[in-house]
Amino acid sequence: MIKVENLSKRFGNQLVFENLNFQINDGDFISLVGPNGSGKTTLVKIIIGLEKSSSGTIKTSGQTIGYVPQFRNIDSDYPLSIEQFIRLNLKITLNPEKRRQNNDLINTILQRTGLTEIKDRPLGLVSGGEKQKAYLAQALLNDPKTLILDESTASLDVEVKNQLMDLVQELNHKYQLTVIFITHDYDLTKKYTKRALLFKNKTIEPIDVQKVSKDMFEMEG
Amino acid sequence: MFGYEFMREAFIASTFIAITAGLVGVFVVSRNMSFLSHTLSEIGFAGASFGILIGISPLVGMILFTLISSIAVGSLSTESSRREASISAISSLFIGLGILFLSLSSESSSYATNILFGSIVGISAKEVHQLMILAIFVILIFIIFYKPLSFDSFDHIGAQAAGLKTRLLSITFLVTLALSVSIGAQIVGSLLVFVLLTLPAATAKYIVHSVPKMIIVSVGLSLIGVWLGLYLAFITNWPVTFFISTFEVIAYFLGLSYKNWRLNH
Ligand SMILES: Nc1ncnc2c1ncn2[C@@H]1O[C@H](COP(=O)(O)OP(=O)(O)O)[C@@H](O)[C@H]1O
Ligand SMILES: [Mg+2]
Numbered sequence: 001m002i003k004v005e006n007l008s009k010r011f012g013n014q015l016v017f018e019n020l021n022f023q024i025n026d027g028d029f030i031s032l033v034g035p036n037g038s039g040k041t042t043l044v045k046i047i048i049g050l051e052k053s054s055s056g057t058i059k060t061s062g063q064t065i066g067y068v069p070q071f072r073n074i075d076s077d078y079p080l081s082i083e084q085f086i087r088l089n090l091k092i093t094l095n096p097e098k099r100r101q102n103n104d105l106i107n108t109i110l111q112r113t114g115l116t117e118i119k120d121r122p123l124g125l126v127s128g129g130e131k132q133k134a135y136l137a138q139a140l141l142n143d144p145k146t147l148i149l150d151e152s153t154a155s156l157d158v159e160v161k162n163q164l165m166d167l168v169q170e171l172n173h174k175y176q177l178t179v180i181f182i183t184h185d186y187d188l189t190k191k192y193t194k195r196a197l198l199f200k201n202k203t204i205e206p207i208d209v210q211k212v213s214k215d216m217f218e219m220e221g
Numbered sequence: 222m223f224g225y226e227f228m229r230e231a232f233i234a235s236t237f238i239a240i241t242a243g244l245v246g247v248f249v250v251s252r253n254m255s256f257l258s259h260t261l262s263e264i265g266f267a268g269a270s271f272g273i274l275i276g277i278s279p280l281v282g283m284i285l286f287t288l289i290s291s292i293a294v295g296s297l298s299t300e301s302s303r304r305e306a307s308i309s310a311i312s313s314l315f316i317g318l319g320i321l322f323l324s325l326s327s328e329s330s331s332y333a334t335n336i337l338f339g340s341i342v343g344i345s346a347k348e349v350h351q352l353m354i355l356a357i358f359v360i361l362i363f364i365i366f367y368k369p370l371s372f373d374s375f376d377h378i379g380a381q382a383a384g385l386k387t388r389l390l391s392i393t394f395l396v397t398l399a400l401s402v403s404i405g406a407q408i409v410g411s412l413l414v415f416v417l418l419t420l421p422a423a424t425a426k427y428i429v430h431s432v433p434k435m436i437i438v439s440v441g442l443s444l445i446g447v448w449l450g451l452y453l454a455f456i457t458n459w460p461v462t463f464f465i466s467t468f469e470v471i472a473y474f475l476g477l478s479y480k481n482w483r484l485n486h
Contacts, residue, residue, distance in 0.1 A: 048382070048384070049384065050381060050382070050384075067382040067383075068382070069378050069379070069381075069382045071378065072376075072378050072379070073377075073378065074376075077426070079251075079375075079425075079426040079427075079429070079430055079435065080375055080430055080431065080432070081430040081431065084430060084431040084432065085375070085376065088371060088372040088375055088376050088379065088380075089372065089379065089383055090368075091368070092367065092368035120430070122430050125484075135379070138376075138379060139382070139383075142383070
């Protein structure tokens with residue numbers, strides 16, 4: 001569970017948002033929508049502790065949160081294979097038993113994200129959708145109870161978007177993974193998520209996913 | 222060639238230098254810091270000249286200068302484009318300073334050539350020990366921080382997202398980079414130290430796809446280059462640095478061709 005109360009954030013004298021109040025329950029599949037610059041990324045950074053709030057509180061039940069950041073700098077020269085990239089997030093161990101467990105874990109995650117076949121390909125050379133799956137797989141390594149996807153579907157083809165979301169939906173159904181999905185895509189919001197929170201007038205309000213419309217994603221004024 | 226005391230010392234010293242540079246290089250390349258390592262070696266040149274001017278060892282002067290500047294860089298803004306511009310301004314200043322220090326000191330100009338181009342065969346047993354201790358120190362730091370440093374170097378954003386203390390890792394890395402530049406400059410000279418710190422690792426990046434394998438290939442290429450360089454220099458009397466850089470450049474282009482060939486097959 002994540003409970004946000006009266007949360008506000010300023011950068012210097014720029015107000016990003018104020019008085020956010022909402023709760024995310026275990027097993028939720030929620031989308032966070034709103035125009036560019038409305039503070040979606042800032043909010044999740046505050047939730048995972050990468051950024052400080054200006055005021056307000058966040059209560060969590062202490063669960064691990066997996067975060068797939070919005071921007072990643074992986075160019076075509078990037079040397080590591082998909083599997084080695086995912087492994088970066090493993091804790092080091094010299095204990096042979098733990099090493100075996102780690103290998104099993106990697107194989108399970110590769111399987112779940114559908115990357116087993118291409119695990120040895122250099123990450124720099126695979127498609128955008130495969131890259132996103134690898135980022136997702138890396139974030140799943142710590143066995144998070146909550147997963148935050150920051151515009152992971154942006155810049156993917158429609159078909160690939162749906163593939164990725166099917167995968168996330170499966171994780172939500174099978175393993176009760178709580179999902180917070182930040183997006184600009186109202187089709188995906190309608191199709192996959194159970195609830196939506198809309199950034200509007202520097203605060204946040206719950207909206208019916210079926211009522212999500214295009215104009216909600218555009219800049220105000 | 223091992224019949225000569227100075228060749229044995231040179232061999233031991235260069236072995237340690239090659240291992241350190243090959244190892245650190247993998248992280249220099251993955252952190253996109255080739256440019257900074259080049260600048261640090263120029264700052265190292267100023268440090269060595271400063272050492273000579275005030276009468277302390279050039280190695281100590283070099284370590285002093287590179288450490289201070291790498292920590293300064295680490296605490297500057299993380300915005301890389303601005304960093305590059307300010308770094309090159311600073312590096313020009315230090316080259317000028319280095320030349321000034323040398324001309325003010327009473328040492329002959331052969332000292333300058335030694336610092337700039339390396340002087341491996343003139344190395345004493347005491348200096349070999351200093352280099353070994355420094356090299357072992359650097360290697361130990363890498364063993365201790367191997368896992369988080371790999372994460373941060375190969376996926377900085379992911380490491381931040383996973384909650385690693387990336388700032389601390391960055392400073393730790395810069396300190397070891399400063400030490401490696403200072404150690405490496407003893408053999409290939411400060412102008413070419415970045416050859417050992419970047420080329421073997423850049424080559425490794427083209428041919429293998431995991432961090433441990435990159436380290437093995439990079440250290441291997443670095444060792445072969447240095448050993449081959451020493452041997453060829455011994456039989457031809459040409460400069461060691463020439464052979465090392467030629468070997469590493471050839472290996473680099475072979476690596477690049479291999480990668481392109483793989484892409485098309
Ligand atoms: N580190 C920062 N310093 C100053 N301003 C920032 C910083 N990060 C974000 N902002 C500003 O905060 C606002 C919200 O940004 P962001 O959370 O990235 O929006 P979104 O993810 O909804 O597009 C923007 O106006 C952005 O310029
Ligand atoms: Mg954003």
